[in-house]
Each structure stands twice: as structure tokens, then as C-alpha cells.
Amino acid sequence: MFKSLKNKLKSWIKKEEEEIEETLDRKKELGEKPKEKKKKEKNVEKKGIFERISSKIKTTTLTQEKFDEIFDNLELILLENNVALSVVDKIKENLIEDLVGIPVKKGEIEKMLNESLKDSISGVLKEPPNLIEEIKKKEGTYVIIIFGINGAGKTTSIAKLAHKLKKEKISCVLGAGDTFRAASIEQLEIHGEKLKIPVIKQDYNSDPAAVAFDTRKFAEKNKIKCAIIDTAGRMYTKENLIKQMAKIIRISQPDLKIFVGESITGNDATEQAKTFDESIGIDGIILTKADVDEKAGTILSVSHVTGKPIYFLGTGQNYQDLEDFKKEDILKKLDLDSEN
Ligand SMILES: Nc1nc2c(ncn2[C@@H]2O[C@H](COP(=O)(O)OP(=O)(O)OP(=O)(O)O)[C@@H](O)[C@H]2O)c(=O)[nH]1
Ligand SMILES: [Mg+2]
Structure with a gap:
């Protein structure tokens, strides 16, 4: 790393x-x-x-x-x-x-x-707020929506985050808002089964905004503390896909909009984050695949360019591979923290 x-x-x-x-x-x-x-x-x-x-x-x-x-x-x-x-x-x-x-x-x-x-x-670098505290502090359900381009690691990050929240005794429900990609709903359901967390879904090609709405309602009705909504990977340059995303946000009224980007793609990820922020607004970032990133430039750039904090780094394919973002850890990893 x-x-x-x-x-x-x-x-x-x-x-x-x-x-x-x-x-x-x-x-x-x-x-x-x-x-x-x-x-x-x-x-x-x-x-x-x-x-x-x-x-x-x-x-x-x-x-x-x-x-x-x-x-x-x-x-x-x-x-x-x-x-x-x-x-x-x-x-x-x-x-x-x-x-x-x-x-x-x-x-x-x-x-x-x-x-x-x-x-x-x-x-x-920007230190993020403590998400666990933010969720606990909120009265009622805290809704998180996750978006980014195809294959960035959105669904995996959702499972990792749900695993983390579960360990903190925060109840969760997942929303299968990717109604587009083949097998995406089953992928989320497998995580739900493994983690013993309910998954709200509809059929493929149904309106993702309706899934997001159902997920929030289910969480509120069942007093579930946190709802995390998955979405289909979309190119930030495609206007219709961005409009669809804006509708999902309007209807689900999330507390936190998280952009997921791949650390290894460098300036591309930074540009994506910036464009997503300009078109639909982001509150924070998860950078995945930091475990295979030798360069670290995205990690140093994305917060300064967007003004939004990185909440977590994805550091592998297992549930526990989600690191809280801390300035001091990054400086340590760059070996700048040593007293030499
Ligand atoms: N090494 C590594 N691999 C990761 C990490 N996060 C996700 N992956 C892998 O990246 C691939 C894509 O992950 P998904 O979670 O399916 O990505 P997605 O953004 O949901 O993809 P779409 O739904 O197709 O848009 C999978 O093989 C994951 O195991 C990470 O932090 N490190
Ligand atoms: Mg996915």
C-alpha cells in the first residue's frame, strides 16, 4: 500500500x-x-x-x-x-x-x-465526522445512499459498512436499488443472508427510486436504525442516469450521500467525485482498492478537490477490510510520522 x-x-x-x-x-x-x-x-x-x-x-x-x-x-x-x-x-x-x-x-x-x-x-487531508456517532445521534432512521461508476466496489462497500454497523450494535436494512445489472439483486441478497440483515427489493428494471422509498419506509416502520441503499453503476457523464440518481435522492431523502471510487484510478476517481458532486451533491467518499494502490495520490487529492471527507478506505475483499479514514494513519503509511 x-x-x-x-x-x-x-x-x-x-x-x-x-x-x-x-x-x-x-x-x-x-x-x-x-x-x-x-x-x-x-x-x-x-x-x-x-x-x-x-x-x-x-x-x-x-x-x-x-x-x-x-x-x-x-x-x-x-x-x-x-x-x-x-x-x-x-x-x-x-x-x-x-x-x-x-x-x-x-x-x-x-x-x-x-x-x-x-x-x-x-x-x-480532511478528517471525516464519526459516522457511528452521527447515526446514533439521529432520531429515527439514518439513510445512506451509495453511488459511483460501474465496478467501483459499491455493493462490497455496503456489505462491509453493514458489517461494521452490526458490530456497533446498529440495526441495518439494505435496499437493492441496482435494478439494472444482471445478478446485482442476488449479490446483495447473499450479503444480507451472510450478515443476517434484511434486503428490500423489487423486480429487475423496476424504478430504483421506488426501492429506495420502500427501504426507508421498511426501516422506519420496523425501527431499524440505518438503511443503506445500493444503486446501479452509472457514468457521471450520462445525463439521463444522473437525472435518475437525482430522483432516487429526492424520494429517499438520505442523510448521507456517499460516492464510491477506486483509489487506483488516480485522477479519474478525483474527477468523477468532483463531477458527481457538481451534478447531484456528495457528502463524503469511500475509496476502495486502497490495498492495491501503490500511489496514494487519489487519497491525497479527492478531499481537497471536492471539499468532502473520505469516510473509509476499502482495503480488501473481506467484510473487515474497511478502514476508518484517519490522517495520522495515512501519514504513518507514507512513513512521514517517524521521528527521524
Ligand atoms: N482488492 C479490493 N477489491 C475490492 C475492494 N472493494 C471491492 N472490491 C472488488 O471489486 C469488484 C467489484 O465490486 P462490487 O462491489 O461488485 O462493485 P460495484 O460498484 O457494486 O459494481 P457494479 O454493481 O457492477 O457497478 C469485486 O470483485 C470486489 O470484490 C477493495 O477494497 N479491495
Ligand atoms: Mg453493485
Whole structure:
């Protein structure tokens, strides 16, 4: 998981550390005084005069010019690993604020680059609300609707989510709102049987909005806490399919509209999320197949681009393979959380 980006970030830190150290050594040889700090008082202790003189040969200040040079390499790494351009720009902005004009001590360059990168990436991630708490807090039934393009992992994610809710003692009902794809209703029913959760269905080709309506009514009548409605995979570019989705939403009045996208598809998934949000509105995201995503760029981009949080990451094909999205976990997976 995220191996490609993780390794590239590590080697970037190492390479730039060596380069900055080299600049320092050259300055020392030439007897050049490094420039004084221009901005941000952060992390600077007050020093005595002797300490200050000795620190001059051990510290340097990263100029904008030098920063641009080292960022060129990082920019390429981020873009190659599916990070959206607007997110690359935001990371750059955060890094400039953190690094340019700040005195850097010899021996602490690696740590500083690591910390700044961690803070910058953390700055583009969004922590989601606690869904379990939100469901418990709601009076009556909490309705979740799931949508996305074909094969993204919608039905599997619904089963994983229902499994998670069941473990939290939250009662569930599933709505077979994909009345289009062959065997989709049976697929959901199998999950329902395994998880011992009722599934509301109609015939194939019936109106999915009617299934969604029935599911909500069934849940309300039977005091079921959460209803999760499946829908057919649809291309976000097809106007009639988007209109149908808008009708399902109008009729079922969901509390949460979740877009499911595949982490591995990179900028495609980010674009899909954005377009779905613009056409029908999304409240949050589940990114599936993160277990086979070496790049992680979608995970870093999708929330910043849409302004909507990732609630869960799909990390496999089993029921328990649904991870709560936490910033610190992502930073750990990218190995930026270590104290080095
Ligand atoms: N490795 C991995 N595979 C997943 C994950 N989530 C789903 N899958 C697999 O992706 C395939 C498609 O999953 P579905 O849940 O049927 O996808 P869908 O979006 O409902 O598909 P349609 O109903 O055809 O639009 C299945 O083989 C799943 O096992 C995941 O997080 N990791
Ligand atoms: Mg499905």
C-alpha cells in the first residue's frame, strides 16, 4: 500500500538533505555567513552571543530559489503518483510557509524536511465526522445512499459498512436499488443472508427510486436504525442516469450521500467525485482498492478537490477490510510520522 509514493518521498528527503548539507559545507569553506531568518519565529530558541556565532557555520537559510529547485523534483514525484495539480500547488504553498527563510541546522535537515512534508500533506487531508456517532445521534432512521461508476466496489462497500454497523450494535436494512445489472439483486441478497440483515427489493428494471422509498419506509416502520441503499453503476457523464440518481435522492431523502471510487484510478476517481458532486451533491467518499494502490495520490487529492471527507478506505475483499479514514494513519503509511 502506497509503496511507490512512500519510497519516492523518502529518497527525495535524503537527496535534498545531502544537497542542502553540501551548500552548508561550501558556505563554511568560503567563510560565507548564512542569511538570517526572515520570517516566522517558530522553533527558534533565544541564544547567547557565543552560541549564535558558532551556530552561524552550522545553519543555513533556505532561499526561495533553492526551494524552487528542490520542489521541482518533488512536484514530479507527486504528479507521477496521481496527486492532482491543485493539490500539488497547495502542498507547495504549505511547504514554502514552513521552509523558506527559516534557519536550518546542520544535522537536522532530514528531520525538518520530513516534518514539513508531513504538515503539508496533513494540510490537504480532511478528517471525516464519526459516522457511528452521527447515526446514533439521529432520531429515527439514518439513510445512506451509495453511488459511483460501474465496478467501483459499491455493493462490497455496503456489505462491509453493514458489517461494521452490526458490530456497533446498529440495526441495518439494505435496499437493492441496482435494478439494472444482471445478478446485482442476488449479490446483495447473499450479503444480507451472510450478515443476517434484511434486503428490500423489487423486480429487475423496476424504478430504483421506488426501492429506495420502500427501504426507508421498511426501516422506519420496523425501527431499524440505518438503511443503506445500493444503486446501479452509472457514468457521471450520462445525463439521463444522473437525472435518475437525482430522483432516487429526492424520494429517499438520505442523510448521507456517499460516492464510491477506486483509489487506483488516480485522477479519474478525483474527477468523477468532483463531477458527481457538481451534478447531484456528495457528502463524503469511500475509496476502495486502497490495498492495491501503490500511489496514494487519489487519497491525497479527492478531499481537497471536492471539499468532502473520505469516510473509509476499502482495503480488501473481506467484510473487515474497511478502514476508518484517519490522517495520522495515512501519514504513518507514507512513513512521514517517524521521528527521524
Ligand atoms: N482488492 C479490493 N477489491 C475490492 C475492494 N472493494 C471491492 N472490491 C472488488 O471489486 C469488484 C467489484 O465490486 P462490487 O462491489 O461488485 O462493485 P460495484 O460498484 O457494486 O459494481 P457494479 O454493481 O457492477 O457497478 C469485486 O470483485 C470486489 O470484490 C477493495 O477494497 N479491495
Ligand atoms: Mg453493485
